[in-house]
Amino acid sequence: MQQPDLQYIGVRDDIAARIAGSEFKPGERLPSERQMQIGGGVARGTIREALFQLEAEGVIYRKDRSGWYVSPPPVVYDPTRWEGFMSYVEAQGRRPETETLSKVEIACDDMLAQIFSRPVGAPMYWIRRRRSIDGRAVLIESIIVDASLAPGLVEHDLDGSLTSVLKSVYGIGVARNKVDMQPCALTRDEAEALRVKSGLPGLSVIRTCYDAQGRVVEFDREYWRHDALKVSVDIRVR
Amino acid sequence: MQQPDLQYIGVRDDIAARIAGSEFKPGERLPSERQMQIGGGVARGTIREALFQLEAEGVIYRKDRSGWYVSPPPVVYDPTRWEGFMSYVEAQGRRPETETLSKVEIACDDMLAQIFSRPVGAPMYWIRRRRSIDGRAVLIESIIVDASLAPGLVEHDLDGSLTSVLKSVYGIGVARNKVDMQPCALTRDEAEALRVKSGLPGLSVIRTCYDAQGRVVEFDREYWRHDALKVSVDIRVR
DNA sequence: TCGCGGATTTGGTATAGACCAAAACGCTCG
């Protein structure tokens, strides 16, 4: 669409090269936007255009009003493997963390009634969690569990693997897993919980878990930072 | 991170509401940026900020120097189903199209040698295609095929399903399929072929196809517009 | 009617300046 004679592309390439050359390492902060201006006569808007570019590429990310930082590498996620976040992040040599933001009992609404094949008003648990890797929040998730299948679930500690609690305490195993993924923009609620600017690109992962009887036991909406995740699927045909 | 008292959020909501209210329908062009200014005293930069927001959300897209258009709904892609682009797009009531941009024989380089387990210098075919839905280019792909397995492949018409050509002409069936997906930014080459602004967010899909003997028969890199695709996987556990 | 060419419109890039709120910093005081 255009050649690299554009100024902001030049600035982008410059910063990218300095990152590639390890002048700035993953997690480190870049110089401030105004500091980057000092050398050559370039407007702050142009610097910012370059930074947005690198942000879209997943090379850098920002902390609000704090600065721009070099992105760590993404973790690999395989939706066909039946492994929880804690275990696959750890297996990749990273430090996973889960915080439960809220856990409450709610009444089944129209949408949930359809998904769970349960009557409207049936008790459900709604769990919101934030998960981090190496101290950086990478996703927030909103989980719905059928309360009749797992009574008292919210009394347990849910800062670890929910799957293993369902299995060990309630004997609920998952036989089928439906996963939808779609690039999206992080809206206000998600962005706030991830402490990022609203509108930043993300990846929405929606999972529906079924038990052996075909009942829906868990419905999970995850919103990931777009630079934190790589999806990998290995399929044997027929 | 902030409340909707920001001007550009207000403009965004306004445009989004008019789209939701069908004032503008999928594929239609929005008024020009300068026209949107006329009513209330708001700078063009602010209008553009709102448009970028909607673009990130996948609600609208742009044609260079032509205008902003309402996005059509995304197509659903299931990497575990062994169906080609042409068939699943058509099955969703959309009009798929494939153009072959180039097809040449190349020598196997280091990276390809490792992927295909073939000697460096071995003949390979390199096919570049652009695929569209309802007349809008949504992905460009770069395919590598082992020439020793499919001699003369590039003589065939490849504007349809490559899979079916491999199957019917060469008797090559795919037994295993490895798919990697990652949010990315479209770089200059891809962006140019898709006629979008370089740096726009996209989804990179990398597929490696193996035959029954475990040989790699096809290596495919796809770059999708981020708003054109929804990935759906349905897995039966063990 | 169709093709060509010039004028117009459009988004893309860039500058310069301004103000704000949150974050980070640094100092003082207990």
Place this chain on the structure above:
DNA sequence: CGAGCGTTTTGGTCTATACCAAATCCGCGA
């Protein structure tokens, strides 16, 4: 040493303006 509190820095938002090149539009002429 630590907590609290101003000060400074930083990114976030917004205005106004300017120029460019590509896309589009429109009218003329074959």
